[in-house]
Amino acid sequence: MVGRFSSNAWADLFRGEPTCFYALELIPNVNTLVIMAAHETTHVLHHRVSDVPFEGATVAEKLMLEGLATLASEATVPRLKDETYLWPGYSTTTEGHEVTAWLADCTARRPELKGQLLRDLDRDDPATLGRYFDAGSKNRHERTPTRAGYAVGYWLLRSLHRRFRLSELIRWERMSQEIAEALRSL
Numbered sequence: 001m002v003g004r005f006s007s008n009a010w011a012d013l014f015r016g017e018p019t020c021f022y023a024l025e026l027i028p029n030v031n032t033l034v035i036m037a038a039h040e041t042t043h044v045l046h047h048r049v050s051d052v053p054f055e056g057a058t059v060a061e062k063l064m065l066e067g068l069a070t071l072a073s074e075a076t077v078p079r080l081k082d083e084t085y086l087w088p089g090y091s092t093t094t095e096g097h098e099v100t101a102w103l104a105d106c107t108a109r110r111p112e113l114k115g116q117l118l119r120d121l122d123r124d125d126p127a128t129l130g131r132y133f134d135a136g137s138k139n140r141h142e143r144t145p146t147r148a149g150y151a152v153g154y155w156l157l158r159s160l161h162r163r164f165r166l167s168e169l170i171r172w173e174r175m176s177q178e179i180a181e182a183l184r185s186l
Contacts, residue, residue, distance in 0.1 A: 008089055009036040011043035012054055018044040031077065032089040038076035039088070042069040046170050059149070060121040060176040062133055063183075067153025068169055071161060086150050093146055094135040106151040109144075113152055114183055116144070121176055121183075156182045 008026040011018060020040040027033050043065060047054060052061050073085045083099040093102050106113065120128050132149030145151075160169060160182055172178065 008032075009040050011040045011047070018047040018054070020044055026089065028089050035073045035077050035080075035085060035088040038073040039069040039085075042072040042170070049171055052175075056124055057129075058122050058124045058176065059117060059128060059132060060179040062129060063117070063121075063149060063153040063156055063179050064169075064172065064175045065153070066133065066150045067155070067157030068166075070150060070154040071157045071169075072166065075166065082151075082154070086147070086154060095146055102145060102147075103151060105145045106148050109148070110152075110155075110186070113144070113148055114186060117149070117152060118180060118183055121180055152183075152186075155186055159186060 007023065009020065009022045011020050013019065014021075020037070020043075022033070022036065022040075027036065043054075046052060046065060046068060052065065057065065070085050073088070074080070081100075083103045086103065087093065087099040090099060092098055097105075117132070120132075123129075131144050132152075133147060135146050156179060157169065160178075
């Protein structure tokens, strides 16, 4: 499928059914496609087995959704660098920063991000979601690294995966409380 020239893959409803879409013109190699297929397929599966919507998710739900999908990518194609799962097919962010430097920035700001996210967990407005999850969004806060919610979600789900199997995590529906507890202990 030819994409929207802004995302290399995404999941959404198509004719009422959760569906994966791939912008093949933006996918540089098969390994990247496999990583993205695991990520987007996890979103579709998660939507089918839980009541988490594609639209209208809270910050807590997005942390869970993106963290779980990124963790599934790691499980499918193991032993790669974290930034490969977080920015598959990219060496730089949409703002031109090296993805390795981006991840180092997210890591350095982890305490600050935790505090911000804990305050915003139950919010579902586009500006707040954009602040943490959009690439190059005009809604993003200047001090928050672009897509920082993906990194924090990945760290959260890695932590939770030490206690729960992926098959258990994908069925979670009471996310806000669980994510808040995991975020506090991260």
